[in-house]
Amino acid sequence: GAGVSQSPSNKVTEKGKDVELRCDPISGHTALYWYRQSLGQGLEFLIYFQGNSAPDKSGLPSDRFSAERTGGSVSTLTIQRTQQEDSAVYLCASSLAGGVGQPQHFGDGTRLSIL
Amino acid sequence: GENVEQHPSTLSVQEGDSAVIKCTYSDSASNYFPWYKQELGKRPQLIIDIRSNVGEKKDQRIAVTLNKTAKHFSLHITETQPEDSAVYFCAASSSNTGKLIFGQGTTLQVKP
Numbered sequence: 001g002a003g004v005s006q007s008p009s010n011k012v013t014e015k016g017k018d019v020e021l022r023c024d025p026i027s028g029h030t031a032l033y034w035y036r037q038s039l040g041q042g043l044e045f046l047i048y049f050q051g052n053s054a055p056d057k058s059g060l061p062s063d064r065f066s067a068e069r070t071g072g073s074v075s076t077l078t079i080q081r082t083q084q085e086d087s088a089v090y091l092c093a094s095s096l097a098g099g100v101g102q103p104q105h106f107g108d109g110t111r112l113s114i115l
Numbered sequence: 116g117e118n119v120e121q122h123p124s125t126l127s128v129q130e131g132d133s134a135v136i137k138c139t140y141s142d143s144a145s146n147y148f149p150w151y152k153q154e155l156g157k158r159p160q161l162i163i164d165i166r167s168n169v170g171e172k173k174d175q176r177i178a179v180t181l182n183k184t185a186k187h188f189s190l191h192i193t194e195t196q197p198e199d200s201a202v203y204f205c206a207a208s209s210s211n212t213g214k215l216i217f218g219q220g221t222t223l224q225v226k227p
Contacts, residue, residue, distance in 0.1 A: 004158075033214065042121075042204055042217035043159070056212045091158070099213045101147045101166055106158040 002026070004107035006092050012113045015084060021077045021110045025094030032075050033104060034067060037089045046090075049075060050098035079112075087114045117142040119207050121218025129226050134195050136221045138205035139187040145209040148181060148188045153202045153220075162203075163190070195225045 005024040013019055025032050034046040045059040049069040060066070064082075069075040079086055089109040095102035118141040128134050138148075149164035165172045165179045165188065172179050176195075181188040192199055202222050206215040 031213065035215075035217075040220075042119075042219045043206075043215070045214045045216065048212045048214050050212070056210075056214065059214070095213065099211060100208050102213050103149065103161050103164065104213070104215065105161070106151075108158045 004092055004094050004105055006090075006107035006110050008110055009108060010111045010113075012115065013082060014115050016081055018078065018080045019082055019112065021079075021090050021112070023075045023077070023092030023094075023107060025073065025075070025092070026105060029094035029096055029105075030072065031095045031098035031102065031104075032069060033093045033095075034075070034077050035091045035093065037091055037109070039088070043091060046077070048098070053098075082112075082114045084114045087112055117145065117207065117209060117216040119205060119216050119218045121205050121221060123221060124219065125222045125224070127224045127226065128195055130195060130197060132195055134190075134192045134199070134223055134225075136190045136203055136205070136223070137187060138189070138207075138218050139185075140207040140216075141186070142207070142209045143183075143186065145186075145207040147208040147213075148179070149206050149208075149215065150177075150179060150190050151204045151206065153204065155201075159204060192223075195223075197225050197227050199223060200225045 032049045035043040048056040067077045091109040093104040146167035151159035153159045178191040205218040
């Protein structure tokens with residue numbers, strides 16, 4: 001079946017603008033994760049959603065970052081008043097269930113460039 | 116918080132040789148350790164994972180070993196091929212959410 005789908009694949013915007021990134025998880029996967037990958041770096045956890053439970057927002061770097069997941073499926077990550085240090089690849093992953101030991105499957109990511 | 120260190124940052128081997136990548140983790144409660152392969156411009160792909168109740172797992176040319184006492188785990192690739200060239204990431208998870216803490220990555224180059 002279809003894998004994790006993210007859009008847009010690339011986004012270039014001016015500093016100070018708001019951006020919205022979208023993630024469509026694998027059908028039937030209840031857990032969804034957002035990670036950020038800066039150039040030449042490892043992946044950094046941002047936020048986790050599982051079913052109707054309260055999300056784990058512990059990785060969000062500032063209050064300019066927020067995310068929601070509507071209907072337990074599609075998720076959007078919003079960055080307000082973007083800064084140049086927000087430039088990175090934003091990756092979404094989903095797993096069949098939440099919790100430790102569940103393989104996470106990644107999308108292709110959104111490459112965000114802040115001018 | 117949890118931290119994962121990965122070494123080396125770059126690794127160059129001749130085709131047919133073995134490659135070993137090592138990671139150490141800080142949280143003794145970590146109990147799940149996946150490895151991802153990321154080709155240039157592509158998504159990370161899960162290639163193998165191990166849980167803390169086993170010490171070794173093998174899948175064809177790829178194996179992972181885990182030493183819980185020393186808090187380190189390693190990826191072993193035997194009979195390397197040019198298509199193994201990529202960036203490899205280790206990760207650890209201890210949280211009940213399953214969030215992964217990643218190492219910084221190892222760029223593996225396999226020379227034909």
